[in-house]
Amino acid sequence: MRLIGLKTLIVISLLSLAGCDLAKKEIQPQIHYTVQDRYLQSLPSPFSELSTLERETSWGSEYLIGNHFAKKLDFYRAITAFRRAEILTQDEDRRLEAQYETLLCYYLGQRYAEVEQSYRESNLSSISTNFPAFHDLLVILYDTYFQLGEVEKSTPILELLGQYDEKTAKTLVLYSALQKADFSVLEKLGKDLPLMKIYEEQKKSSKIAAALNAIIPGSGYFYLGQKNTAITALLMNGLFLAAAIYFFRRRPIAAAIIFLGFEAGWYLGGIQGGSAQGKLYNERVYEQIVTPYMNREGIFPIYQLKNAF
Known part of the structure:
Protein backbone atom coordinates (compact mmCIF):
# COMPACT_ATOMS: atom_id res chain seq x y z
CA MET A 1 0.00 0.00 0.00
CA ARG A 2 2.81 2.36 0.91
CA LEU A 3 4.67 1.55 -2.31
CA ILE A 4 1.57 2.10 -4.42
CA GLY A 5 0.87 5.40 -2.68
CA LEU A 6 4.37 6.71 -3.17
CA LYS A 7 4.49 5.61 -6.81
CA THR A 8 1.16 7.29 -7.47
CA LEU A 9 2.38 10.51 -5.83
CA ILE A 10 5.56 10.51 -7.94
CA VAL A 11 3.67 9.88 -11.19
CA ILE A 12 1.13 12.62 -10.44
CA SER A 13 3.89 15.06 -9.54
CA LEU A 14 5.71 14.40 -12.81
CA LEU A 15 2.50 14.94 -14.74
CA SER A 16 1.90 18.17 -12.82
CA LEU A 17 5.42 19.38 -13.58
CA ALA A 18 4.89 18.58 -17.26
CA GLY A 19 1.66 20.59 -17.11
CA CYS A 20 3.65 23.59 -15.95
CA ASP A 21 5.61 23.42 -19.22
CA LEU A 22 2.38 23.53 -21.19
CA ALA A 23 1.05 26.51 -19.25
CA LYS A 24 0.96 29.93 -20.83
CA LYS A 25 4.51 31.28 -20.85
CA GLU A 26 3.80 34.92 -21.50
CA ILE A 27 3.68 37.31 -18.58
CA GLN A 28 0.73 39.66 -18.19
CA PRO A 29 2.07 42.78 -16.46
CA GLN A 30 -0.08 45.63 -15.22
CA ILE A 31 1.49 48.87 -16.45
CA HIS A 32 -0.07 52.17 -15.36
CA TYR A 33 0.79 55.78 -16.06
CA THR A 34 1.24 58.46 -13.43
CA VAL A 35 0.34 61.92 -14.69
CA GLN A 36 0.58 65.08 -12.65
CA GLU A 201 19.03 39.33 -16.07
CA GLN A 202 16.57 39.76 -13.21
CA LYS A 203 13.76 37.38 -14.13
CA LYS A 204 13.37 33.90 -12.64
CA SER A 205 12.40 30.62 -14.30
CA SER A 206 8.92 29.33 -13.49
CA LYS A 207 10.06 25.84 -14.54
CA ILE A 208 12.98 25.89 -12.12
CA ALA A 209 10.74 27.11 -9.30
CA ALA A 210 8.28 24.27 -9.98
CA ALA A 211 11.06 21.67 -10.31
CA LEU A 212 12.69 22.78 -7.05
CA ASN A 213 9.37 22.49 -5.24
CA ALA A 214 9.02 18.99 -6.71
CA ILE A 215 12.47 17.96 -5.43
CA ILE A 216 12.37 19.70 -2.04
CA PRO A 217 9.00 21.25 -1.12
CA GLY A 218 9.45 24.97 -0.48
CA SER A 219 12.83 25.31 -2.19
CA GLY A 220 11.16 26.79 -5.28
CA TYR A 221 9.63 29.55 -3.16
CA PHE A 222 13.04 30.17 -1.58
CA TYR A 223 14.48 30.51 -5.10
CA LEU A 224 11.88 33.24 -5.74
CA GLY A 225 12.79 35.05 -2.52
CA GLN A 226 9.63 34.03 -0.64
CA LYS A 227 11.29 32.75 2.52
CA ASN A 228 8.21 32.63 4.76
CA THR A 229 6.22 30.71 2.14
CA ALA A 230 9.16 28.36 1.64
CA ILE A 231 9.38 27.56 5.36
CA THR A 232 5.61 27.03 5.58
CA ALA A 233 5.59 24.70 2.58
CA LEU A 234 8.52 22.67 3.92
CA LEU A 235 7.00 22.30 7.40
CA MET A 236 3.51 21.37 6.16
CA ASN A 237 4.82 18.85 3.64
CA GLY A 238 7.15 17.37 6.25
CA LEU A 239 4.37 17.20 8.83
CA PHE A 240 1.87 15.41 6.58
CA LEU A 241 4.51 13.06 5.18
CA ALA A 242 5.76 12.16 8.65
CA ALA A 243 2.19 11.53 9.81
CA ALA A 244 1.48 9.32 6.79
CA ILE A 245 4.63 7.24 7.36
CA TYR A 246 3.84 6.92 11.08
CA PHE A 247 0.35 5.57 10.46
CA PHE A 248 1.56 3.25 7.69
CA ARG A 249 3.96 1.67 10.18
CA ARG A 250 1.32 1.49 12.94
CA ARG A 251 -1.14 -0.04 10.46
CA PRO A 252 -4.10 2.36 10.73
CA ILE A 253 -4.03 2.40 6.92
CA ALA A 254 -7.11 4.61 6.62
CA ALA A 255 -5.45 7.38 8.64
CA ALA A 256 -2.26 6.97 6.62
CA ILE A 257 -4.18 7.37 3.35
CA ILE A 258 -5.90 10.50 4.67
CA PHE A 259 -2.59 12.15 5.61
CA LEU A 260 -1.02 10.99 2.35
CA GLY A 261 -3.89 12.74 0.57
CA PHE A 262 -3.18 15.92 2.53
CA GLU A 263 0.49 15.63 1.62
CA ALA A 264 -0.35 15.07 -2.07
CA GLY A 265 -2.44 18.25 -2.06
CA TRP A 266 0.32 20.35 -0.51
CA TYR A 267 3.01 18.73 -2.65
CA LEU A 268 1.24 19.11 -5.99
CA GLY A 269 -0.03 22.53 -5.00
CA GLY A 270 3.56 23.54 -4.32
CA ILE A 271 4.59 22.51 -7.83
CA GLN A 272 1.79 24.48 -9.44
CA GLY A 273 2.36 27.31 -6.98
CA GLY A 274 6.04 27.50 -7.86
CA SER A 275 5.17 27.91 -11.53
CA ALA A 276 2.46 30.50 -10.81
CA GLN A 277 4.61 32.47 -8.38
CA GLY A 278 7.48 32.43 -10.86
CA LYS A 279 5.22 34.05 -13.45
CA LEU A 280 3.99 36.57 -10.87
CA TYR A 281 7.56 37.35 -9.81
CA ASN A 282 8.55 38.06 -13.42
CA GLU A 283 5.51 40.29 -13.90
CA ARG A 284 6.49 42.41 -10.90
CA VAL A 285 10.11 42.62 -12.12
CA TYR A 286 8.94 43.68 -15.58
CA GLU A 287 6.57 46.30 -14.12
CA GLN A 288 9.29 47.80 -11.93
CA ILE A 289 11.60 48.15 -14.93
CA VAL A 290 9.17 49.23 -17.65
CA THR A 291 6.68 51.45 -15.80
CA PRO A 292 9.16 54.21 -14.80
CA TYR A 293 10.68 54.10 -18.27
CA MET A 294 7.34 54.54 -20.05
CA ASN A 295 6.38 57.41 -17.78
CA ARG A 296 9.77 59.07 -18.07
CA GLU A 297 9.87 58.80 -21.87
CA GLY A 298 6.21 59.75 -22.31
CA ILE A 299 5.25 56.59 -24.17
CA PHE A 300 1.72 56.26 -22.77
CA PRO A 301 -1.08 57.48 -25.08
CA ILE A 302 -2.09 60.17 -22.62
CA TYR A 303 1.27 61.84 -23.30
CA GLN A 304 0.45 61.89 -27.01
CA LEU A 305 -2.54 64.16 -26.48
CA LYS A 306 -1.93 67.68 -27.70
CA ASN A 307 -4.95 69.25 -26.05
CA ALA A 308 -7.28 68.91 -23.08
CA PHE A 309 -9.84 71.37 -21.74
Missing part, protein backbone atom coordinates in the same frame (compact mmCIF):
# COMPACT_ATOMS: atom_id res chain seq x y z
CA ASP A 37 -2.63 67.11 -12.51
CA ARG A 38 -0.79 70.20 -13.63
CA TYR A 39 0.30 68.43 -16.83
CA LEU A 40 -3.29 67.93 -17.98
CA GLN A 41 -4.24 71.39 -16.80
CA SER A 42 -1.42 72.89 -18.86
CA LEU A 43 -2.70 71.46 -22.14
CA PRO A 44 -4.71 74.02 -24.18
CA SER A 45 -8.22 73.46 -25.47
CA PRO A 46 -8.45 72.53 -29.15
CA PHE A 47 -11.61 74.60 -29.53
CA SER A 48 -12.21 78.33 -29.77
CA GLU A 49 -13.49 80.17 -26.73
CA LEU A 50 -17.19 80.87 -26.45
CA SER A 51 -18.28 84.26 -27.66
CA THR A 52 -20.06 86.71 -25.37
CA LEU A 53 -23.41 85.77 -26.90
CA GLU A 54 -22.69 82.05 -26.51
CA ARG A 55 -21.77 82.52 -22.86
CA GLU A 56 -25.18 84.04 -22.21
CA THR A 57 -27.06 81.03 -23.58
CA SER A 58 -28.17 78.11 -21.41
CA TRP A 59 -25.98 75.65 -23.31
CA GLY A 60 -23.04 78.05 -23.06
CA SER A 61 -23.41 78.19 -19.29
CA GLU A 62 -23.45 74.41 -19.08
CA TYR A 63 -20.41 74.18 -21.35
CA LEU A 64 -18.47 76.61 -19.17
CA ILE A 65 -19.46 74.67 -16.05
CA GLY A 66 -18.27 71.48 -17.69
CA ASN A 67 -14.93 73.09 -18.56
CA HIS A 68 -14.57 74.36 -15.00
CA PHE A 69 -15.03 70.91 -13.48
CA ALA A 70 -12.93 69.22 -16.16
CA LYS A 71 -9.97 71.50 -15.47
CA LYS A 72 -10.24 70.49 -11.81
CA LEU A 73 -10.33 66.85 -13.02
CA ASP A 74 -13.80 66.40 -11.55
CA PHE A 75 -14.89 64.32 -14.51
CA TYR A 76 -18.21 63.09 -13.14
CA ARG A 77 -19.70 66.57 -12.81
CA ALA A 78 -17.97 67.71 -16.00
CA ILE A 79 -19.64 64.93 -17.99
CA THR A 80 -23.05 65.90 -16.62
CA ALA A 81 -22.57 69.52 -17.70
CA PHE A 82 -21.19 68.65 -21.14
CA ARG A 83 -24.13 66.33 -21.81
CA ARG A 84 -26.55 69.12 -20.95
CA ALA A 85 -24.70 71.49 -23.26
CA GLU A 86 -24.88 68.89 -26.03
CA ILE A 87 -28.66 68.64 -25.63
CA LEU A 88 -29.30 72.38 -25.40
CA THR A 89 -27.13 73.71 -28.21
CA GLN A 90 -28.43 74.12 -31.76
CA ASP A 91 -24.94 74.62 -33.18
CA GLU A 92 -23.72 71.35 -34.73
CA ASP A 93 -20.03 72.23 -34.32
CA ARG A 94 -20.47 73.05 -30.65
CA ARG A 95 -22.46 69.83 -30.22
CA LEU A 96 -19.52 67.87 -31.59
CA GLU A 97 -17.22 69.71 -29.22
CA ALA A 98 -19.40 68.84 -26.23
CA GLN A 99 -19.53 65.21 -27.35
CA TYR A 100 -15.76 65.11 -27.62
CA GLU A 101 -15.28 66.71 -24.20
CA THR A 102 -17.58 64.07 -22.70
CA LEU A 103 -15.57 61.32 -24.38
CA LEU A 104 -12.31 62.87 -23.18
CA CYS A 105 -13.57 62.93 -19.58
CA TYR A 106 -14.43 59.24 -19.75
CA TYR A 107 -11.01 58.48 -21.21
CA LEU A 108 -9.05 60.41 -18.60
CA GLY A 109 -11.13 58.64 -15.97
CA GLN A 110 -10.01 55.33 -17.58
CA ARG A 111 -13.60 54.25 -18.17
CA TYR A 112 -12.93 52.66 -21.53
CA ALA A 113 -16.28 50.95 -22.01
CA GLU A 114 -18.00 54.31 -21.54
CA VAL A 115 -15.59 55.90 -24.03
CA GLU A 116 -16.57 53.33 -26.63
CA GLN A 117 -20.27 53.77 -25.92
CA SER A 118 -20.03 57.56 -25.93
CA TYR A 119 -18.28 57.50 -29.30
CA ARG A 120 -20.81 55.08 -30.75
CA GLU A 121 -23.73 57.28 -29.65
CA SER A 122 -22.17 60.54 -30.87
CA ASN A 123 -21.67 62.10 -34.29
CA LEU A 124 -17.89 62.01 -33.97
CA SER A 125 -17.56 59.13 -36.44
CA SER A 126 -18.53 61.57 -39.21
CA ILE A 127 -15.91 64.24 -38.52
CA SER A 128 -13.15 65.14 -40.97
CA THR A 129 -9.46 65.80 -40.43
CA ASN A 130 -10.36 69.47 -39.99
CA PHE A 131 -11.91 68.72 -36.61
CA PRO A 132 -9.64 70.52 -34.09
CA ALA A 133 -9.26 67.44 -31.89
CA PHE A 134 -9.00 64.90 -34.72
CA HIS A 135 -5.48 63.76 -33.76
CA ASP A 136 -6.35 63.32 -30.08
CA LEU A 137 -9.57 61.51 -30.91
CA LEU A 138 -7.62 58.90 -32.88
CA VAL A 139 -5.20 58.43 -29.99
CA ILE A 140 -8.07 58.03 -27.53
CA LEU A 141 -9.94 55.56 -29.73
CA TYR A 142 -6.84 53.48 -30.36
CA ASP A 143 -6.02 53.16 -26.67
CA THR A 144 -9.66 52.51 -25.79
CA TYR A 145 -9.98 49.60 -28.22
CA PHE A 146 -6.54 48.35 -27.16
CA GLN A 147 -7.61 48.32 -23.52
CA LEU A 148 -10.86 46.57 -24.44
CA GLY A 149 -8.97 43.97 -26.48
CA GLU A 150 -10.74 44.90 -29.73
CA VAL A 151 -7.79 44.55 -32.09
CA GLU A 152 -9.99 44.56 -35.18
CA LYS A 153 -11.00 48.13 -34.31
CA SER A 154 -7.71 49.47 -32.98
CA THR A 155 -5.63 48.35 -35.99
CA PRO A 156 -7.37 50.48 -38.67
CA ILE A 157 -7.32 53.48 -36.33
CA LEU A 158 -3.57 53.06 -35.91
CA GLU A 159 -3.16 52.87 -39.69
CA LEU A 160 -5.18 56.06 -40.12
CA LEU A 161 -3.17 57.81 -37.44
CA GLY A 162 0.00 56.71 -39.21
CA GLN A 163 -1.10 58.64 -42.29
CA TYR A 164 -1.82 61.69 -40.17
CA ASP A 165 1.03 61.52 -37.63
CA GLU A 166 3.61 58.79 -38.23
CA LYS A 167 5.65 59.60 -35.11
CA THR A 168 2.68 59.21 -32.77
CA ALA A 169 1.65 55.99 -34.50
CA LYS A 170 5.11 54.49 -33.97
CA THR A 171 5.04 55.52 -30.34
CA LEU A 172 1.69 53.76 -29.89
CA VAL A 173 3.09 50.58 -31.46
CA LEU A 174 5.92 50.69 -28.95
CA TYR A 175 3.43 51.40 -26.15
CA SER A 176 1.34 48.36 -27.11
CA ALA A 177 4.37 46.06 -27.23
CA LEU A 178 5.68 47.24 -23.86
CA GLN A 179 2.23 47.12 -22.29
CA LYS A 180 1.69 43.51 -23.37
CA ALA A 181 5.33 42.48 -22.86
CA ASP A 182 5.40 41.38 -26.49
CA PHE A 183 9.10 40.61 -26.78
CA SER A 184 8.89 39.46 -30.40
CA VAL A 185 7.49 42.85 -31.49
CA LEU A 186 10.05 44.72 -29.40
CA GLU A 187 12.83 42.73 -31.04
CA LYS A 188 11.47 43.52 -34.50
CA LEU A 189 11.28 47.20 -33.58
CA GLY A 190 14.87 47.07 -32.41
CA LYS A 191 13.87 49.26 -29.51
CA ASP A 192 14.54 49.23 -25.78
CA LEU A 193 16.84 46.22 -25.97
CA PRO A 194 18.89 47.45 -22.96
CA LEU A 195 15.63 47.53 -21.01
CA MET A 196 14.82 43.96 -21.99
CA LYS A 197 18.38 42.88 -21.17
CA ILE A 198 17.90 44.12 -17.61
CA TYR A 199 14.68 42.16 -17.40
CA GLU A 200 16.33 39.00 -18.74
Whole structure:
Protein backbone atom coordinates (compact mmCIF):
# COMPACT_ATOMS: atom_id res chain seq x y z
CA MET A 1 0.00 0.00 0.00
CA ARG A 2 2.81 2.36 0.91
CA LEU A 3 4.67 1.55 -2.31
CA ILE A 4 1.57 2.10 -4.42
CA GLY A 5 0.87 5.40 -2.68
CA LEU A 6 4.37 6.71 -3.17
CA LYS A 7 4.49 5.61 -6.81
CA THR A 8 1.16 7.29 -7.47
CA LEU A 9 2.38 10.51 -5.83
CA ILE A 10 5.56 10.51 -7.94
CA VAL A 11 3.67 9.88 -11.19
CA ILE A 12 1.13 12.62 -10.44
CA SER A 13 3.89 15.06 -9.54
CA LEU A 14 5.71 14.40 -12.81
CA LEU A 15 2.50 14.94 -14.74
CA SER A 16 1.90 18.17 -12.82
CA LEU A 17 5.42 19.38 -13.58
CA ALA A 18 4.89 18.58 -17.26
CA GLY A 19 1.66 20.59 -17.11
CA CYS A 20 3.65 23.59 -15.95
CA ASP A 21 5.61 23.42 -19.22
CA LEU A 22 2.38 23.53 -21.19
CA ALA A 23 1.05 26.51 -19.25
CA LYS A 24 0.96 29.93 -20.83
CA LYS A 25 4.51 31.28 -20.85
CA GLU A 26 3.80 34.92 -21.50
CA ILE A 27 3.68 37.31 -18.58
CA GLN A 28 0.73 39.66 -18.19
CA PRO A 29 2.07 42.78 -16.46
CA GLN A 30 -0.08 45.63 -15.22
CA ILE A 31 1.49 48.87 -16.45
CA HIS A 32 -0.07 52.17 -15.36
CA TYR A 33 0.79 55.78 -16.06
CA THR A 34 1.24 58.46 -13.43
CA VAL A 35 0.34 61.92 -14.69
CA GLN A 36 0.58 65.08 -12.65
CA ASP A 37 -2.63 67.11 -12.51
CA ARG A 38 -0.79 70.20 -13.63
CA TYR A 39 0.30 68.43 -16.83
CA LEU A 40 -3.29 67.93 -17.98
CA GLN A 41 -4.24 71.39 -16.80
CA SER A 42 -1.42 72.89 -18.86
CA LEU A 43 -2.70 71.46 -22.14
CA PRO A 44 -4.71 74.02 -24.18
CA SER A 45 -8.22 73.46 -25.47
CA PRO A 46 -8.45 72.53 -29.15
CA PHE A 47 -11.61 74.60 -29.53
CA SER A 48 -12.21 78.33 -29.77
CA GLU A 49 -13.49 80.17 -26.73
CA LEU A 50 -17.19 80.87 -26.45
CA SER A 51 -18.28 84.26 -27.66
CA THR A 52 -20.06 86.71 -25.37
CA LEU A 53 -23.41 85.77 -26.90
CA GLU A 54 -22.69 82.05 -26.51
CA ARG A 55 -21.77 82.52 -22.86
CA GLU A 56 -25.18 84.04 -22.21
CA THR A 57 -27.06 81.03 -23.58
CA SER A 58 -28.17 78.11 -21.41
CA TRP A 59 -25.98 75.65 -23.31
CA GLY A 60 -23.04 78.05 -23.06
CA SER A 61 -23.41 78.19 -19.29
CA GLU A 62 -23.45 74.41 -19.08
CA TYR A 63 -20.41 74.18 -21.35
CA LEU A 64 -18.47 76.61 -19.17
CA ILE A 65 -19.46 74.67 -16.05
CA GLY A 66 -18.27 71.48 -17.69
CA ASN A 67 -14.93 73.09 -18.56
CA HIS A 68 -14.57 74.36 -15.00
CA PHE A 69 -15.03 70.91 -13.48
CA ALA A 70 -12.93 69.22 -16.16
CA LYS A 71 -9.97 71.50 -15.47
CA LYS A 72 -10.24 70.49 -11.81
CA LEU A 73 -10.33 66.85 -13.02
CA ASP A 74 -13.80 66.40 -11.55
CA PHE A 75 -14.89 64.32 -14.51
CA TYR A 76 -18.21 63.09 -13.14
CA ARG A 77 -19.70 66.57 -12.81
CA ALA A 78 -17.97 67.71 -16.00
CA ILE A 79 -19.64 64.93 -17.99
CA THR A 80 -23.05 65.90 -16.62
CA ALA A 81 -22.57 69.52 -17.70
CA PHE A 82 -21.19 68.65 -21.14
CA ARG A 83 -24.13 66.33 -21.81
CA ARG A 84 -26.55 69.12 -20.95
CA ALA A 85 -24.70 71.49 -23.26
CA GLU A 86 -24.88 68.89 -26.03
CA ILE A 87 -28.66 68.64 -25.63
CA LEU A 88 -29.30 72.38 -25.40
CA THR A 89 -27.13 73.71 -28.21
CA GLN A 90 -28.43 74.12 -31.76
CA ASP A 91 -24.94 74.62 -33.18
CA GLU A 92 -23.72 71.35 -34.73
CA ASP A 93 -20.03 72.23 -34.32
CA ARG A 94 -20.47 73.05 -30.65
CA ARG A 95 -22.46 69.83 -30.22
CA LEU A 96 -19.52 67.87 -31.59
CA GLU A 97 -17.22 69.71 -29.22
CA ALA A 98 -19.40 68.84 -26.23
CA GLN A 99 -19.53 65.21 -27.35
CA TYR A 100 -15.76 65.11 -27.62
CA GLU A 101 -15.28 66.71 -24.20
CA THR A 102 -17.58 64.07 -22.70
CA LEU A 103 -15.57 61.32 -24.38
CA LEU A 104 -12.31 62.87 -23.18
CA CYS A 105 -13.57 62.93 -19.58
CA TYR A 106 -14.43 59.24 -19.75
CA TYR A 107 -11.01 58.48 -21.21
CA LEU A 108 -9.05 60.41 -18.60
CA GLY A 109 -11.13 58.64 -15.97
CA GLN A 110 -10.01 55.33 -17.58
CA ARG A 111 -13.60 54.25 -18.17
CA TYR A 112 -12.93 52.66 -21.53
CA ALA A 113 -16.28 50.95 -22.01
CA GLU A 114 -18.00 54.31 -21.54
CA VAL A 115 -15.59 55.90 -24.03
CA GLU A 116 -16.57 53.33 -26.63
CA GLN A 117 -20.27 53.77 -25.92
CA SER A 118 -20.03 57.56 -25.93
CA TYR A 119 -18.28 57.50 -29.30
CA ARG A 120 -20.81 55.08 -30.75
CA GLU A 121 -23.73 57.28 -29.65
CA SER A 122 -22.17 60.54 -30.87
CA ASN A 123 -21.67 62.10 -34.29
CA LEU A 124 -17.89 62.01 -33.97
CA SER A 125 -17.56 59.13 -36.44
CA SER A 126 -18.53 61.57 -39.21
CA ILE A 127 -15.91 64.24 -38.52
CA SER A 128 -13.15 65.14 -40.97
CA THR A 129 -9.46 65.80 -40.43
CA ASN A 130 -10.36 69.47 -39.99
CA PHE A 131 -11.91 68.72 -36.61
CA PRO A 132 -9.64 70.52 -34.09
CA ALA A 133 -9.26 67.44 -31.89
CA PHE A 134 -9.00 64.90 -34.72
CA HIS A 135 -5.48 63.76 -33.76
CA ASP A 136 -6.35 63.32 -30.08
CA LEU A 137 -9.57 61.51 -30.91
CA LEU A 138 -7.62 58.90 -32.88
CA VAL A 139 -5.20 58.43 -29.99
CA ILE A 140 -8.07 58.03 -27.53
CA LEU A 141 -9.94 55.56 -29.73
CA TYR A 142 -6.84 53.48 -30.36
CA ASP A 143 -6.02 53.16 -26.67
CA THR A 144 -9.66 52.51 -25.79
CA TYR A 145 -9.98 49.60 -28.22
CA PHE A 146 -6.54 48.35 -27.16
CA GLN A 147 -7.61 48.32 -23.52
CA LEU A 148 -10.86 46.57 -24.44
CA GLY A 149 -8.97 43.97 -26.48
CA GLU A 150 -10.74 44.90 -29.73
CA VAL A 151 -7.79 44.55 -32.09
CA GLU A 152 -9.99 44.56 -35.18
CA LYS A 153 -11.00 48.13 -34.31
CA SER A 154 -7.71 49.47 -32.98
CA THR A 155 -5.63 48.35 -35.99
CA PRO A 156 -7.37 50.48 -38.67
CA ILE A 157 -7.32 53.48 -36.33
CA LEU A 158 -3.57 53.06 -35.91
CA GLU A 159 -3.16 52.87 -39.69
CA LEU A 160 -5.18 56.06 -40.12
CA LEU A 161 -3.17 57.81 -37.44
CA GLY A 162 0.00 56.71 -39.21
CA GLN A 163 -1.10 58.64 -42.29
CA TYR A 164 -1.82 61.69 -40.17
CA ASP A 165 1.03 61.52 -37.63
CA GLU A 166 3.61 58.79 -38.23
CA LYS A 167 5.65 59.60 -35.11
CA THR A 168 2.68 59.21 -32.77
CA ALA A 169 1.65 55.99 -34.50
CA LYS A 170 5.11 54.49 -33.97
CA THR A 171 5.04 55.52 -30.34
CA LEU A 172 1.69 53.76 -29.89
CA VAL A 173 3.09 50.58 -31.46
CA LEU A 174 5.92 50.69 -28.95
CA TYR A 175 3.43 51.40 -26.15
CA SER A 176 1.34 48.36 -27.11
CA ALA A 177 4.37 46.06 -27.23
CA LEU A 178 5.68 47.24 -23.86
CA GLN A 179 2.23 47.12 -22.29
CA LYS A 180 1.69 43.51 -23.37
CA ALA A 181 5.33 42.48 -22.86
CA ASP A 182 5.40 41.38 -26.49
CA PHE A 183 9.10 40.61 -26.78
CA SER A 184 8.89 39.46 -30.40
CA VAL A 185 7.49 42.85 -31.49
CA LEU A 186 10.05 44.72 -29.40
CA GLU A 187 12.83 42.73 -31.04
CA LYS A 188 11.47 43.52 -34.50
CA LEU A 189 11.28 47.20 -33.58
CA GLY A 190 14.87 47.07 -32.41
CA LYS A 191 13.87 49.26 -29.51
CA ASP A 192 14.54 49.23 -25.78
CA LEU A 193 16.84 46.22 -25.97
CA PRO A 194 18.89 47.45 -22.96
CA LEU A 195 15.63 47.53 -21.01
CA MET A 196 14.82 43.96 -21.99
CA LYS A 197 18.38 42.88 -21.17
CA ILE A 198 17.90 44.12 -17.61
CA TYR A 199 14.68 42.16 -17.40
CA GLU A 200 16.33 39.00 -18.74
CA GLU A 201 19.03 39.33 -16.07
CA GLN A 202 16.57 39.76 -13.21
CA LYS A 203 13.76 37.38 -14.13
CA LYS A 204 13.37 33.90 -12.64
CA SER A 205 12.40 30.62 -14.30
CA SER A 206 8.92 29.33 -13.49
CA LYS A 207 10.06 25.84 -14.54
CA ILE A 208 12.98 25.89 -12.12
CA ALA A 209 10.74 27.11 -9.30
CA ALA A 210 8.28 24.27 -9.98
CA ALA A 211 11.06 21.67 -10.31
CA LEU A 212 12.69 22.78 -7.05
CA ASN A 213 9.37 22.49 -5.24
CA ALA A 214 9.02 18.99 -6.71
CA ILE A 215 12.47 17.96 -5.43
CA ILE A 216 12.37 19.70 -2.04
CA PRO A 217 9.00 21.25 -1.12
CA GLY A 218 9.45 24.97 -0.48
CA SER A 219 12.83 25.31 -2.19
CA GLY A 220 11.16 26.79 -5.28
CA TYR A 221 9.63 29.55 -3.16
CA PHE A 222 13.04 30.17 -1.58
CA TYR A 223 14.48 30.51 -5.10
CA LEU A 224 11.88 33.24 -5.74
CA GLY A 225 12.79 35.05 -2.52
CA GLN A 226 9.63 34.03 -0.64
CA LYS A 227 11.29 32.75 2.52
CA ASN A 228 8.21 32.63 4.76
CA THR A 229 6.22 30.71 2.14
CA ALA A 230 9.16 28.36 1.64
CA ILE A 231 9.38 27.56 5.36
CA THR A 232 5.61 27.03 5.58
CA ALA A 233 5.59 24.70 2.58
CA LEU A 234 8.52 22.67 3.92
CA LEU A 235 7.00 22.30 7.40
CA MET A 236 3.51 21.37 6.16
CA ASN A 237 4.82 18.85 3.64
CA GLY A 238 7.15 17.37 6.25
CA LEU A 239 4.37 17.20 8.83
CA PHE A 240 1.87 15.41 6.58
CA LEU A 241 4.51 13.06 5.18
CA ALA A 242 5.76 12.16 8.65
CA ALA A 243 2.19 11.53 9.81
CA ALA A 244 1.48 9.32 6.79
CA ILE A 245 4.63 7.24 7.36
CA TYR A 246 3.84 6.92 11.08
CA PHE A 247 0.35 5.57 10.46
CA PHE A 248 1.56 3.25 7.69
CA ARG A 249 3.96 1.67 10.18
CA ARG A 250 1.32 1.49 12.94
CA ARG A 251 -1.14 -0.04 10.46
CA PRO A 252 -4.10 2.36 10.73
CA ILE A 253 -4.03 2.40 6.92
CA ALA A 254 -7.11 4.61 6.62
CA ALA A 255 -5.45 7.38 8.64
CA ALA A 256 -2.26 6.97 6.62
CA ILE A 257 -4.18 7.37 3.35
CA ILE A 258 -5.90 10.50 4.67
CA PHE A 259 -2.59 12.15 5.61
CA LEU A 260 -1.02 10.99 2.35
CA GLY A 261 -3.89 12.74 0.57
CA PHE A 262 -3.18 15.92 2.53
CA GLU A 263 0.49 15.63 1.62
CA ALA A 264 -0.35 15.07 -2.07
CA GLY A 265 -2.44 18.25 -2.06
CA TRP A 266 0.32 20.35 -0.51
CA TYR A 267 3.01 18.73 -2.65
CA LEU A 268 1.24 19.11 -5.99
CA GLY A 269 -0.03 22.53 -5.00
CA GLY A 270 3.56 23.54 -4.32
CA ILE A 271 4.59 22.51 -7.83
CA GLN A 272 1.79 24.48 -9.44
CA GLY A 273 2.36 27.31 -6.98
CA GLY A 274 6.04 27.50 -7.86
CA SER A 275 5.17 27.91 -11.53
CA ALA A 276 2.46 30.50 -10.81
CA GLN A 277 4.61 32.47 -8.38
CA GLY A 278 7.48 32.43 -10.86
CA LYS A 279 5.22 34.05 -13.45
CA LEU A 280 3.99 36.57 -10.87
CA TYR A 281 7.56 37.35 -9.81
CA ASN A 282 8.55 38.06 -13.42
CA GLU A 283 5.51 40.29 -13.90
CA ARG A 284 6.49 42.41 -10.90
CA VAL A 285 10.11 42.62 -12.12
CA TYR A 286 8.94 43.68 -15.58
CA GLU A 287 6.57 46.30 -14.12
CA GLN A 288 9.29 47.80 -11.93
CA ILE A 289 11.60 48.15 -14.93
CA VAL A 290 9.17 49.23 -17.65
CA THR A 291 6.68 51.45 -15.80
CA PRO A 292 9.16 54.21 -14.80
CA TYR A 293 10.68 54.10 -18.27
CA MET A 294 7.34 54.54 -20.05
CA ASN A 295 6.38 57.41 -17.78
CA ARG A 296 9.77 59.07 -18.07
CA GLU A 297 9.87 58.80 -21.87
CA GLY A 298 6.21 59.75 -22.31
CA ILE A 299 5.25 56.59 -24.17
CA PHE A 300 1.72 56.26 -22.77
CA PRO A 301 -1.08 57.48 -25.08
CA ILE A 302 -2.09 60.17 -22.62
CA TYR A 303 1.27 61.84 -23.30
CA GLN A 304 0.45 61.89 -27.01
CA LEU A 305 -2.54 64.16 -26.48
CA LYS A 306 -1.93 67.68 -27.70
CA ASN A 307 -4.95 69.25 -26.05
CA ALA A 308 -7.28 68.91 -23.08
CA PHE A 309 -9.84 71.37 -21.74
